[in-house]
Amino acid sequence: MLRASQLSKTYGTGNEATRALREVGLTLGKGEMAAVTGPSGCGKSTLLHVLGGLEPADGGEIWIGDEAVHRRREKELAALRLKRMGFVFQAYHLVPVLSAEENVQLPLLAAGMTRREAERKALEALELVGLAGKRRSRPSALSGGQSQRVAIARAVAGKPDILFADEPTGALDSEAADQVMGLLELMNRQYGMTLLLVTHDDRLAQRLPRQIRMFNGRIVEDREGATC
Ligand SMILES: Nc1ncnc2c1ncn2[C@@H]1O[C@H](COP(=O)(O)OP(=O)(O)OP(=O)(O)O)[C@@H](O)[C@H]1O
Numbered sequence: 001m002l003r004a005s006q007l008s009k010t011y012g013t014g015n016e017a018t019r020a021l022r023e024v025g026l027t028l029g030k031g032e033m034a035a036v037t038g039p040s041g042c043g044k045s046t047l048l049h050v051l052g053g054l055e056p057a058d059g060g061e062i063w064i065g066d067e068a069v070h071r072r073r074e075k076e077l078a079a080l081r082l083k084r085m086g087f088v089f090q091a092y093h094l095v096p097v098l099s100a101e102e103n104v105q106l107p108l109l110a111a112g113m114t115r116r117e118a119e120r121k122a123l124e125a126l127e128l129v130g131l132a133g134k135r136r137s138r139p140s141a142l143s144g145g146q147s148q149r150v151a152i153a154r155a156v157a158g159k160p161d162i163l164f165a166d167e168p169t170g171a172l173d174s175e176a177a178d179q180v181m182g183l184l185e186l187m188n189r190q191y192g193m194t195l196l197l198v199t200h201d202d203r204l205a206q207r208l209p210r211q212i213r214m215f216n217g218r219i220v221e222d223r224e225g226a227t228c
Contacts, residue, residue: 001030001194002051002162007060009046020046021057022217030161033188033195035205038214044198045166047214051196052085052164053077064162082111086155086163086193088184090170092147094139094154101126101135104154111158125157126150128190129183145176149183156187162194163187169204181207 009021020043028034036044049055051062053069062069064084072080081087094103104122109115126132129149139147148168155163165184169177181204187193197208205211213221 001032001065002026002028002196003061003063004051005061007047007050007062008058009043009050009055010058019217021050024060024217024219026051026212026219028162028194028196031188031192031194032210033185033197033208034210034212035197035199035208036212036214037199037202037205038220040200042214043217044200044214048164048166048196048198052087053081054087079111082107082158084161086158086160088148088151088155088163088165088168090167092139092144092151094147094150096139099136099138100131100142100150100153103139103150104157107154108158113158121157122153125153128156128186129153143176144172145179148172148176148180152180152183152187156191156193159191160193162196164196164198166198167200168197169199169201177204 005025007021007024011018011020024047036047038044050057053072057070060070067080069080095106101122104125105118108118108121123132123135126135129152131146131149131153134142134146142150163184169180172180184195184197188195199205210224212219
């Protein structure tokens with residue numbers, strides 16, 4: 001499903017240069033769930049951003065199915081992201097002036113769906129995260145946990161092949177965090193969605209079947225079967 005090889009990324013130049021990724025390779029099978037862990041600054045978010053085509057790598061290859069992410073230009077990348085990828089971040093990035101359902105509809109409309117179809121899919125996704133009753137609420141009227149659940153609905157409404165989640169529970173208390181993790185797992189079971197989760201929280205990482213540990217821009221450990 002996802003194959004990456006020899007990924008490198010350096011920020012800045014000369015004395016200011018930070019090598020965030022050093023020849024990183026990674027393969028994720030369809031429906032696989034993996035957590036990327038490691039100390040602050042080791043390159044976790046950079047890896048997620050590069051894999052999702054949000055930031056260019058300096059070198060290396062990324063394939064999602066038979067699509068070469070590394071060869072695409074920004075406009076084509078945006079189309080690929082809309083079609084095949086979902087993103088959830090620590091800060092929910094909901095549009096404040098739109099209702100929950102309008103937020104969820106936004107990427108569907110951008111991907112070319114008709115309004116009626118986008119409305120139907122958005123409602124279905126909000127039902128899945130247990131927030132159909134809040135569909136007309138604006139983000140300011142939602143708790144942190146509810147906001148993140150709307151963000152998850154937005155990320156999965158188009159049924160992407162892969163969901164990239166960067167510290168999705170970072171701003172939540174442990175109860176809301178467990179609920180969000182449960183939802184990500186549900187999306188995986190329900191739709192076979194592949195999940196790559198970045199977290200500094202080992203307890204959350206242990207919930208997933210595979211843990212990838214980074215240190216100083218490299219993958220230093222890749223363990224499977226630690227749970228269940
Ligand atoms: N836009 C940027 N410009 C310059 N340096 C950057 C930029 N983004 C990241 N870095 C540097 O690259 C390295 C990797 O950062 P990254 O955010 O990927 O780490 P991380 O493991 O996700 O950290 P954290 O757990 O603290 O979020 C760090 O040294 C960081 O300071």
